[in-house]
Amino acid sequence: MNPPPTYDVAVIGGGIVGAAIARLLGGTSLSTVLIEGRDDVGDGTSKANTAILHTGFDATPGTLESELVARGYRLLGDYAAATGIPVERTGALLVAWDDEQLAALPGLRAKAEKNGYRECELVGADEVYRRVPDLGEGALGGLTVPGESIICTWTTNLALATDAVTRGVTLLRGHRLSAVRETGSLTLLSFENGAEVGARWVVNAAGLGADTIDKLYGYDRFTVTPRRGELLVFDKLARPMVPLIVLPVPSKVGKGVLVSPTIYGNVMLGPTAEDLRDRTATGTSAEGFAFLRSKGEALMPALLQEEVTASYAGLRAAIDRNDYLIDLDVHRRYLLVGGIRSTGLTAGMAIAEHVAELLKEVLDLSARPDLPPPPRMPNLGEAFTRPYQDAAAIEADPAYGQIVCFCERVTRGEIRDALASPIPPVDVDGLRRRTRAMNGRCQGFYCGAEVCALLENGVA
Amino acid sequence: MNEHVQVLVIGGGPAGLSAAAALAPHAEVLVLDRERAMGGIPRHSDHPGYGMRDLHRFLSGPAYARRLTGLAATAGARLETEAMVTGWAGDRAAEVTSPRGRRTITADAVVLATGARERPRPARLIPGDRPDGVYTTGQLQNLVHLHHKPVGKRAVVIGSELVSWSAVLTLREAGCRTVLMTSSYDRPEAYAAFHGPGRVALRVPVRTGTRVVAIHGKGRVTGVDIEDMATGRRRRVACDTVITTGDWIPDHELARLAGLTIDPGTLGPRVDAALRTSHPGVFAAGNLLHPVDTADVAALDGRHVTRAVLDHLAGSTDARLPGVTVVADAPLSWVAPQVVAPGGAGPSRGRFLAWSSAYQRLPTVIAVQDGRMVGSVRVAWPAAPGRVFRIPFTVVRGADPAGGPVHLRLAGAEKSSPGLR
Structure with missing residues (x-):
């Protein structure tokens, strides 16, 4: 048997955090492999979050999370501009619905300032309704967070992973880790599909599975509790009702239910927060729907008159501590990046930098010359020009004028591009995340068969 | 790129094509359809039963689609496929994307x-x-009839509308057995037209008063949980395919983006008997107005709209939505058209179209205006959930053109309805 392929560093987990770390390592002269257990990158926690680029105004001051979210906000904002990841700077408004919440707002502003965020303003009920006229009755006041933004989480993950691949990182999808064997200077990783990979250093960025892998190393220092969040996505025709992110005043169980525009031009209501044991329980529930509908009825009754386009359930990786757990074991050449909960989308690139700070003591991380430019990602953002609206693009390539998915206005050209991209989709869901095809109000009534045929047979 | 036409028809299904065929001898007509072929939904409904009321023929869906396309083309209408109107640049100014370019x-x-x-x-x-x-059903029929793809082997069909039986036929053709149909309606007579013969010929078990409360399966469907709505009892039904049928909603995005007044019942644009919307020069026809009636009724709408369009082109000052408002009272959930002149011309085929959520075998429809009964008509067909209920226009003939809204009710249902003095 041939010896397994061997790399300087293996990064386990192709979510946003793992992809950001792999991208950074890809910029050095080290050889790196990015390993994803599922069939696609960004197919776990990174695909089903609230897709908000956070300022970190409400983090716990002094934590690593607070520091990395604030830094990641700037890093990802810049990276988005460079790669075409769509970002809408909508701002957010925390709305107080009772006296207790109203009384909490000044404290939240003070907390934001401790986190280094100074833009928050207290506003009265009049101003709340001026900004969001369709809000339900009973708002008493609010706190603005002008920097909170919406972003495409799918494109973020793909941009980072694509960047890693074009920098020379090897990507392995469908490789679920089953065993870890430490042999002298090399760690041997075995996968459920029978493959093996050798690595000098291993980075565990496995999200929901990070504690399981940590246990393969014999550690017992944290437990990931999957926290299910169900979301309802409303029709694009509801979008004008929600000009910015409407946040509840946070409580102990999480940030509560929010109403937010999505980068794709819809409106999102959610998430629920339900702690589970089953790490694969991404189903939706009747209770979740009922809860969201009752919350939505109070928050914005007019919204509930609109059609629901989609429902999602995502699992967030909650851990039994209140901060990220990033720890380097030099002797075993193993680095854990654990407990990166829903803020990981924003913090990912800063986490990668933090990881590099730790690793540079033991590895040469100096930048390689002649790095390829970052990828230019296809725009999935509703607020920016898409191919179907681009006369010049259609004239140059008529496939951009051939709309296949009518609801989301996805063209044959975009589907062709996704299939030919460095990390092509392997199934319909992967194609949805790369193009928006079939994500719209008809959910495939018109285009489902056509899209599946293109995926199966390719675009001629 | 800018272009001007006299009449722009958006949507090349039975309604749009029929309007084009009737208008083209008198005006310059362009029909845009976003699909690769004209014809609309019948293209992938590969079973007979099309064209009876409009063409007096008994055709399959695809043959009907071809026939209507041919009639529109022969009449001189310009037909353009793969051309999607994505929004409006102004009044009656459509933004269009096609492989031939982006134009207004x-x-x-x-x-x-x-x-x-x-x-x-x-x-x-x-x-x-x-x-x-x-x-x-739409996706299923696309898969089976246009793409010739296999589906599963055991299907549960959710819904009891006419289209639900169309789904069963398609499944059968694809070699997939319908192991159960569920209907939340509690009376089997609700779909008497198909229920009896359907059950016998297709041997499909039907559970009424039942809803699907969960779908199971990680990669592929493995089953559904159904609940008896009376007892709350639940059980698991093994299947590999689930078809959600019916529960129609108009594709009203362009109507709403144009700012047309939308009827809260149909969710389509509000129209008068001549099929004029709230905006001058903007008309509507077909199942956008009544989700949904059969294709031939949609096609006859298309013919019916011709008169108002030609009047508009001739420069008549078409007063906006004159006449009295017509309102559907429970168990009727909507009625179209919503504005009529009681003494004037009637709607297409002289009938209102309505939707009933309750079954009545041979109902009497009454019209009530300002608390007074102004009309009554007994019809020779049932009001049944799951399909359009047709009401003769004569029921409102006696209404006061200057009076308040006319409420249409099913007699027998009026006892529980407040407002009748």
Whole structure:
């Protein structure tokens, strides 16, 4: 048997955090492999979050999370501009619905300032309704967070992973880790599909599975509790009702239910927060729907008159501590990046930098010359020009004028591009995340068969 | 790129094509359809039963679609496929994307004939896993009839509308057995037209008063949980395919983006008997207005709209939505058209179209205006959930043109309805 392929560093987990770390390592002269257990990158926690680029105004001051979210906000904002990841700077408004919440707002502003965020303003009920006229009755006041933004989480993950691949990182999808064997200077990783990979250093960025892998190393220092969040996505025709992110005043169980525009031009209501044991329980529930509908009825009754386009359930990786757990074991050449909960989308690139700070003591991380430019990602953002609206693009390539998915206005050209991209989709869901095809109000009534045929047979 | 036409028809289904065929001898007509072929939904409904009321023929869906396309083309209408109107640049100025470019088409008259779609699973809020194998009838028929793809072997069909039986036929053709149909309606007579013969010929078990409360399966559907709505008892039904049928909603995006007044019942644009919308020069026809009636009725709408379009082109000052408002009272959930002149011309085929959520075998429809009964008509067909209920226009003939809204009710249902003095 041939010896397994061997790399300087293996990064386990192709979510946003793992992809950001792999991208950074890809910029050095080290050889790196990015390993994803599922069939696609960004197919776990990174695909089903609230897709908000956070300022970190409400983090716990002094934590690593607070520091990395604030830094990641700037890093990802810049990276988005460079790669075409769509970002809408909508701002957010925390709305107080009772006296207790109203009384909490000044404290939240003070907390934001401790986190280094100074833009928050207290506003009265009049101003709340001026900004969001369709809000339900009973708002008493609010706190603005002008920097909170919406972003495409799918494109973020793909941009980072694509960047890693074009920098020379090897990507392995469908490789679920089953065993870890430490042999002298090399760690041997075995996968459920029978493959093996050798690595000098291993980075565990496995999200929901990070504690399981940590246990393969014999550690017992944290437990990931999957926290299910169900979301309802409303029709694009509801979008004008929600000009910015409407946040509840946070409580102990999480940030509560929010109403937010999505980068794709819809409106999102959610998430629920339900702690589970089953790490694969991404189903939706009747209770979740009922809860969201009752919350939505109070928050914005007019919204509930609109059609629901989609429902999602995502699992967030909650851990039994209140901060990220990033720890380097030099002797075993193993680095854990654990407990990166829903803020990981924003913090990912800063986490990668933090990881590099730790690793540079033991590895040469100096930048390689002649790095390829970052990828230019296809725009999935509703607020920016898409191919179907681009006369010049259609004239140059008529496939951009051939709309296949009518609801989301996805063209044959975009589907062709996704299939030919460095990390092509392997199934319909992967194609949805790369193009928006079939994500719209008809959910495939018109285009489902056509899209599946293109995926199966390719675009001629 | 800018272009001007006299009449722009948006949607090349039965309504749009029929409007084009009737208008083209008198005006310059352009029909845009976003699909690769004209014809609309009948293209992928490969079973007979099309064309009876409009063409007096008994055709398959695809043959009907070809026939209507041919009639519109022969009449001189310009037909353009793969051309999608994505929004408006102004009044009657459509933004259009096609492989031939991005352009704005202005028109003297616009006929919206964008049809209706079935609500998919998310819009119906059916919880559970999200495996492959859950389709609307539209997607199923696309897969089977246009793409010749296999579906599963055991299907559960959710819904009891006419289209639900169309789904069963398609499944059968694809070698997939329908192991259960569920209907939340509690009376089997609700779909008497198909229920008896359907059950016998297709041997499909039907459970009424039942809803699907969960879908199971990780990769592919493995089963659904159904609940008896009277007892709350639940059980698991093994299947590999789930079809959500019916529960139609108009494709009203362009109507709403144009700012047309939308009827809260149909969710389509509000129209008068001549099929004029709230905007001058903008007309509507077909299942966008009544989700949904059969294709031939949509086609006859298309013919019916011709008069108002030609009047508009001739410069008549078409007063906006004159006449009295017509309102559907429970168990009727909507009626179209919504504005009529009691002494004037009637709607297409001289009938209102309505939707009933309760079954009555041979109902009497009454019209009540300002607390006074102004008309009554006994019809020779049932009011039944799951299909359009047709009401003769004569029921409002006695209404006061200057009076308040006319409420249409089913007699027998009026005892519980407040407001009748």
